[in-house]
Amino acid sequence: MKDIVVCHSETEYAERPVTLFWEGQELAVEDVLASWRTPEGKCFRVRTRDNQLFRLYYGEHGDEWHIEQD
Numbered sequence: 001m002k003d004i005v006v007c008h009s010e011t012e013y014a015e016r017p018v019t020l021f022w023e024g025q026e027l028a029v030e031d032v033l034a035s036w037r038t039p040e041g042k043c044f045r046v047r048t049r050d051n052q053l054f055r056l057y058y059g060e061h062g063d064e065w066h067i068e069q070d
Contacts, residue, residue, distance in 0.1 A: 005056055005065045014042050014058050020067060027052065045070065 006019040017029050027048040034045040041060040047053055053070035 005058070005067070017044050017046055017056055020046070020048070020054060020056065022052075022054070022067060022069070 004021040005014075005017050007014045008016040008018050016032060019029060020027050027050065029046045030049045030051075031047045032044055033047060033053075036043050040057075042058045044056040045053070046056060055068045055070050057066040057068075058064075059066070
Protein backbone atom coordinates (compact mmCIF):
# COMPACT_ATOMS: atom_id res chain seq x y z
CA MET A 1 0.00 0.00 0.00
CA LYS A 2 1.24 3.47 -0.83
CA ASP A 3 1.91 5.87 2.00
CA ILE A 4 -0.93 8.36 2.26
CA VAL A 5 -0.94 11.82 3.78
CA VAL A 6 -3.88 14.24 3.79
CA CYS A 7 -2.86 17.89 3.70
CA HIS A 8 -4.29 21.33 4.17
CA SER A 9 -3.65 23.17 0.93
CA GLU A 10 -4.54 26.74 0.02
CA THR A 11 -2.13 28.33 -2.44
CA GLU A 12 -0.19 25.15 -3.21
CA TYR A 13 -0.42 21.42 -2.48
CA ALA A 14 0.91 20.02 0.78
CA GLU A 15 1.16 23.19 2.85
CA ARG A 16 0.43 21.39 6.13
CA PRO A 17 -0.14 17.67 6.78
CA VAL A 18 -3.25 16.99 8.88
CA THR A 19 -3.64 13.19 8.75
CA LEU A 20 -1.43 10.25 7.85
CA PHE A 21 -2.17 6.57 7.38
CA TRP A 22 0.35 4.24 9.05
CA GLU A 23 0.09 0.46 9.43
CA GLY A 24 -3.64 0.49 8.70
CA GLN A 25 -4.40 3.31 11.15
CA GLU A 26 -5.48 6.87 10.48
CA LEU A 27 -3.42 9.19 12.69
CA ALA A 28 -4.21 12.88 13.20
CA VAL A 29 -1.26 15.26 13.10
CA GLU A 30 -1.14 17.30 16.30
CA ASP A 31 1.98 19.36 15.55
CA VAL A 32 4.29 20.11 12.64
CA LEU A 33 7.64 20.26 14.39
CA ALA A 34 9.69 21.19 11.32
CA SER A 35 9.27 21.64 7.60
CA TRP A 36 11.85 22.01 4.84
CA ARG A 37 12.34 21.64 1.10
CA THR A 38 14.72 19.49 -0.85
CA PRO A 39 15.27 19.49 -4.61
CA GLU A 40 12.86 16.51 -4.73
CA GLY A 41 10.02 18.09 -2.74
CA LYS A 42 8.63 18.92 0.68
CA CYS A 43 9.48 17.33 4.02
CA PHE A 44 7.85 17.51 7.43
CA ARG A 45 8.60 16.22 10.91
CA VAL A 46 5.30 15.74 12.75
CA ARG A 47 3.87 14.54 16.05
CA THR A 48 0.54 12.74 16.04
CA ARG A 49 -2.15 13.06 18.72
CA ASP A 50 -0.97 9.80 20.27
CA ASN A 51 2.60 11.24 20.53
CA GLN A 52 4.22 9.26 17.73
CA LEU A 53 6.87 11.03 15.64
CA PHE A 54 7.10 10.75 11.87
CA ARG A 55 9.01 12.19 8.95
CA LEU A 56 6.88 12.79 5.87
CA TYR A 57 8.47 13.22 2.44
CA TYR A 58 6.51 14.39 -0.59
CA GLY A 59 8.18 13.74 -3.95
CA GLU A 60 6.75 16.37 -6.25
CA HIS A 61 7.95 14.78 -9.49
CA GLY A 62 6.39 11.40 -8.76
CA ASP A 63 3.47 12.82 -6.73
CA GLU A 64 4.15 10.30 -3.95
CA TRP A 65 4.42 10.39 -0.18
CA HIS A 66 6.93 8.42 1.87
CA ILE A 67 6.51 8.05 5.64
CA GLU A 68 9.16 7.06 8.19
CA GLN A 69 8.58 6.60 11.89
CA ASP A 70 11.01 8.81 13.78
